[in-house]
Every structure is written in structure tokens, then in C-alpha cells.
Amino acid sequence: MKTYQDWLKVAEQNEDARMTFILGAINEFKSSTDYVNAGIGEDYFNARNTTIMKYEKWLYNARGEKMPDFISANHKLATRFFFRVVTQANAVLLGNGIKWKSGKGGKALGDDFDRQIIDAGRYAQVQGKAYGFFNNGHVDIFKCREFAPFVDEEDGLIKAGIRFWQLTDSKPMRVTMFEEDGYTEYRYKDGKGEVIQKKRGYKVKVKVSEADGEEIDEYENYRAFPIVPLYSNDVRESELAPLRSKIDAIDLISSGYASDQDDCNTIFWAIEGANGMDDYDLVALVDKMKKLHAAQVGEGQSLTPSQMEAPYNGREAILNRLEKELYMDAMAFNPYDIASGAATATQIEAAYDPLDEKLDIYERHISEFISRLLYLAEVDDEPTYERNYHTNKSEIIDNLLKGAIFLDDIYLTEKIMTLMGDKDKVDAVLDRKSVTDIKRLTGGSKTGQEVPTGEETITE
Numbered sequence: 001m002k003t004y005q006d007w008l009k010v011a012e013q014n015e016d017a018r019m020t021f022i023l024g025a026i027n028e029f030k031s032s033t034d035y036v037n038a039g040i041g042e043d044y045f046n047a048r049n050t051t052i053m054k055y056e057k058w059l060y061n062a063r064g065e066k067m068p069d070f071i072s073a074n075h076k077l078a079t080r081f082f083f084r085v086v087t088q089a090n091a092v093l094l095g096n097g098i099k100w101k102s103g104k105g106g107k108a109l110g111d112d113f114d115r116q117i118i119d120a121g122r123y124a125q126v127q128g129k130a131y132g133f134f135n136n137g138h139v140d141i142f143k144c145r146e147f148a149p150f151v152d153e154e155d156g157l158i159k160a161g162i163r164f165w166q167l168t169d170s171k172p173m174r175v176t177m178f179e180e181d182g183y184t185e186y187r188y189k190d191g192k193g194e195v196i197q198k199k200r201g202y203k204v205k206v207k208v209s210e211a212d213g214e215e216i217d218e219y220e221n222y223r224a225f226p227i228v229p230l231y232s233n234d235v236r237e238s239e240l241a242p243l244r245s246k247i248d249a250i251d252l253i254s255s256g257y258a259s260d261q262d263d264c265n266t267i268f269w270a271i272e273g274a275n276g277m278d279d280y281d282l283v284a285l286v287d288k289m290k291k292l293h294a295a296q297v298g299e300g301q302s303l304t305p306s307q308m309e310a311p312y313n314g315r316e317a318i319l320n321r322l323e324k325e326l327y328m329d330a331m332a333f334n335p336y337d338i339a340s341g342a343a344t345a346t347q348i349e350a351a352y353d354p355l356d357e358k359l360d361i362y363e364r365h366i367s368e369f370i371s372r373l374l375y376l377a378e379v380d381d382e383p384t385y386e387r388n389y390h391t392n393k394s395e396i397i398d399n400l401l402k403g404a405i406f407l408d409d410i411y412l413t414e415k416i417m418t419l420m421g422d423k424d425k426v427d428a429v430l431d432r433k434s435v436t437d438i439k440r441l442t443g444g445s446k447t448g449q450e451v452p453t454g455e456e457t458i459t460e
Contacts, residue, residue, distance in 0.1 A: 001025075001032055004150040004159045011179070019186060019193035022177060026164050029148035038127035038144040041238040044247065045086060045126045049078040051244075052251035073262035077255045081247055081323075082240055085332040086125045089239075092333075093359050093366070094118050095388035105374055105381035110138030121366065124232040125239045131161075132369060133178075134226045134376040136203060142227070149229070159225050180225050202226055222376050230369040232362055239330070246326050250319060257315050273301035331358035352389060359387070409433065 002025040010021045029035055043050050053076055057069035097114040100106050106113065116132075120141045123130035127144035142163055150160040159180060166173035175186040175193075185197035201219025232239060240247075269286065271277070274297075277285070289295045297303060327334040331354040338351055363385060370383045404412055410430065417426045 001028060001148075002150060004152040007150045007160050015195055018177070019188075019195075022162055022175060022186065023188060023191065023193060025148055025150075026162060026173075026175070029162075034128060035145055037238055037241075038129075040244075041082075041126040041128065041240045042145075044082045044240050044244070047078045047080045047083065049247060049251050051248040052076050052078050052255055055252065055255070073259040075255045075258040075262065077251060077258055079247060079250050079254070081250070081326060081330075082126075082243065085243075085330045086122060086239060088332055089125065089355070089359060089362060090118050090121050092355065092388050093363060093385055094121060096386040098370070099384040099386060101382045101384060102380070104379045105370070105383060108137070108377040108379040108381070109134075109370075109373055113139055116141050117366070117370075120230050120369070121232065121362075124230045124365075125362075128231075128238040129236060130230045132228045132230060132373055134222065134228070134373050137377075139373060147227070149227075157225070158227060158229060161227055178225070178227055181221055182219065223378070224372075224376060226376055228369055228372040228376075231365050233365070234361060242329055243326060246322050246329065250322050250326070253315055253319055253322075257312075260311075270304040271297075271301065272304070273298070328354070331355055348389070356387075 002021075007021070007025075010017050040050050043053075055074075055076065057072060057074050058066050059069045060066055094114070094117060098106065098117060110116070116139050120130045120132055123141065123143050129144045131142040131144075131147050131149075133140040133142060146163055146165060148162045148164070149158040150162075151157070152159050161178050163176045163178065164173055165175075173188040175188060177184045177186065179199075182199045182201045184195065184199040186193050187196050188194075201221045203220040203222070205218045205220060235241075269289070271282070271285070274281075285295060295303060324334075333352050333355045338347055366385075367383055374381055413429055413433070414426050417429060
């Protein structure tokens with residue numbers, strides 16, 4: 001793949017040389033391991049598991065020649081396991097949104113950043129990496145397959161890159177060349193490029209005057225390259241990599257069992273005393289029986305039906321084992337472990353331990369990603385996370401109430417209302433509780449004071 005140093009060799013040349021280099025870099029990137037693996041990850045996430053979709057049955061004749069099997073069933077059943085574990089990790093870590101220590105970070109990165117970081121996390125887990133472009137007060141997320149980075153050979157940092165988009169191969173391709181000192185936009189059609197936006201800086205300074213109103217005064221750039229990579233793990237690859245072989249095994253076994261069931265539904269007829277029938281006669285007889293469910297046989301002839309049974313117990317055992325191992329390898333929360341009966345809070349917490357260990361690594365990469373975006377925004381803040389778990393709410397609330405004597409009202413109310421899914425009503429509940437306490441302490445006497453309650457006032 002092209003590096004930042006490769007780009008520097010042509011960056012100061014004419015536009016024709018730059019456009020030729022950019023098109024070559026895109027084509028080279030499309031054949032890279034990162035691009036190919038990102039596409040495979042996206043296929044598995046969308047239940048188009050590559051291995052099972054390409055699986056074909058074959059027959060071999062007496063001479064050992066291979067030929068497609070067009071007779072037996074060939075079901076292709078794809079599990080959505082990869083979708084479940086990716087969605088689960090994002091929901092637990094990011095489902096409650098990002099919390100900020102100073103409150104400045106949320107404003108600096110845009111009102112939609114909570115949604116954008118979930119998209120970025122999904123792309124990073126599925127495709128191996130994602131990119132965040134800090135764009136004048138908000139963050140745009142690029143997928144791995146739409147951004148070709150130019151990495152510096154000296155320090156390994158991304159210092160330039162190409163974002164490209166094309167509807168189909170026959171349609172024009174839009175390209176943006178990002179550099180530290182600005183970006184240029186191109187359009188390619190039939191292998192020929194043209195500039196549609198000359199290089200300009202990332203930040204616009206607007207000058208306001210009474211005579212001319214608002215007009216662009218100059219462009220500025222950020223103090224570093226404004227596109228930041230996000231990884232979901234330390235090896236910087238898709239979360240699919242360690243899971244794919246077992247997912248493929250589950251798909252193949254499930255599909256094979258479904259195909260066998262389909263094939264075994266066919267009734268086979270043993271015809272006795274009909275040695276004079278050729279293949280054409282046999283096909284005609286079976287076809288007639290399918291239509292009329294009856295057949296005439298001559299003297300000394302008989303029809304005996306038989307049906308095969310597909311093996312079940314062995315397949316079911318290996319499928320259960322593979323699924324259990326998949327959850328272990330994925331370090332995911334398996335809801336079936338606690339599905340029977342009323343699981344205690346301790347059991348649920350223990351079931352989440354592997355996921356927590358994986359999310360500790362994932363959270364570190366998310367925080368590093370956000371930290372680099374905040375550096376570009378020139379804001380000093382730090383993200384925090386409130387993990388979103390399934391819990392035994394009744395048991396937790398009961399324990400809170402048992403310890404209420406040691407807890408203040410605000411903490412207790414916030415905890416209970418959050419567990420009940422009404423966190424946004426905490427203030428209203430506290431207000432009403434304050435009014436009730438005042439009435440109880442004053443014995444309902446007339447104090448002549450008005451106590452605010454938010455929507456109404458109560459005069460004592």
C-alpha cells in the first residue's frame with residue numbers, strides 16, 4: 001500500500017500526476033488485505049456468511065471426475081451470531097451515551113456524537129477499523145472500505161488519505177484527498193479525473209461587514225491531521241477473525257442437516273416383479289403416484305415405500321458445543337446461561353465477567369479515539385461510560401431499600417429511577433418528595449409559605 005512518503009513525492013507535482021497517483025492508490029487499496037477482510041466482516045455481520053454462501057455440493061463419477069450435484073438439496077443457513085456479539089458490545093458500553101467530566105467534550109464534538117460513536121464502534125469491530133473526521137464542530141465517520149490511509153513510514157501515524165465513493169463501476173467516482181494543510185475534491189469517470197474543488201483549508205474564517213455582510217476571509221487548518229483511526233482491539237483487526245472458523249462450522253452443520261431433512265422427506269419405492277421397466281417407466285410411475293397418490297401394478301408385482309431418517313443427536317450435540325465455545329471465544333454475554341429460573345444479581349454479574357474484560361480493552365481504544373478528537377477541537381475533557389447491563393432489578397431495588405438508612409435521598413432516588421427506566425424523571429420525583437416531607441414535618445400547619453413543586457405550588 002502507498003505510504004505518506006510516496007504521496008510526498010508527487011504532492012507538489014501537477015494535477016495530472018496527482019490524479020494518476022490517487023487513482024492508482026485507490027486500486028491498490030481495493031486489493032489489500034484490510035479492504036478484503038473488511039468486506040468479509042461486513043458480509044458476516046449482515047448474515048451473508050461468505051463460506052456457506054459459496055458452498056456447493058459435488059458428485060464424482062466412476063472415473064473420478066467432479067461435477068455439480070444438482071439433485072440433492074443444498075440449503076444455505078447463515079447464523080447471525082457475529083451481529084449479536086457486535087451489537088451487544090456496543091449496547092453495553094455505549095448504549096447509555098458518553099458522559100463528560102467537564103461537559104465541554106459533548107459540545108465540541110457535536111450533538112449527534114453519541115450516535116456517531118456507536119456507528120464508529122460497529123465499523124471498527126466489523127471491518128477492523130473506522131475513522132473519525134473532525135469537521136468544524138462535529139465528527140463524520142468513515143468506514144475502512146471507503147478510506148485509504150497514507151501512513152508515515154517513520155512514526156506510523158496517518159498523515160494523509162483518500163476518501164472515495166462510487167455507486168457502481170459504471171458511475172462516476174467521487175474522491176476527496178485529505179492532507180494536513182487542506183483537502184481537494186475530484187471526480188473520476190472512465191479512468192479520467194477532474195478537479196471539482198481546489199485545495200482549501202478545513203476551517204473557514206468569516207468576515208462580517210455592513211457593506212458586504214458575511215464573506216469568507218481565509219481558511220485555517222487544525223494542529224494535526226484531522227482524521228483519527230478507531231480500533232476495537234489491540235491487534236487492529238475485525239472481531240470476526242477468531243470466530244469465523246466456528247461460525248462456518250455451525251453454518252455448514254446446520255445447512256447440511258436442513259438439506260438432509262429435505263432429501264429424507266422423499267419417499268423411495270422398491271418395485272418388485274418389474275424387471276422389464278426402464279428408467280423412463282420408473283420416472284413415469286413415480287410422477288403418476290405424486291399426482292394421483294395411487295398406482296396400478298400387475299400380477300406378481302408390489303410397491304414397498306421406505307424413507308430415510310437424517311441423524312439428529314450427533315449434530316445437535318456438536319452444535320450446542322460449538323455455540324458454547326463461540327460465546328467463550330467472543331467473550332460475550334450468553335443470555336441462555338441464566339435463562340432458566342430467576343437468576344440472582346450475583347449470577348448475572350458473573351455471566352458478564354468475560355464481556356467486561358473484553359470491553360475494558362474496547363473502552364481504552366474508544367477513549368484514545370475521543371482523546372485525539374478532543375485534541376483537534378482544543379478542548380480539555382475526559383469521557384466516562386455507564387455500562388448498560390441486564391440485571392435482576394427487583395433484587396437490586398430491594399437491597400437499596402434495605403440500606404436506605406445509610407444513603408441520601410438523591411442517590412437512592414437516582415439509582416431506583418435509573419433501574420426503572422425513568423432516569424429523566426428524577427428531578428420531578430425529588431421535588432414532590434420535598435413537598436411531602438415539608439408537609440409531614442410541619443404537621444400541615446399554616447405557615448403562609450408557598451413551596452415550589454415544578455408545575456404547581458402548595459400553600460401551607
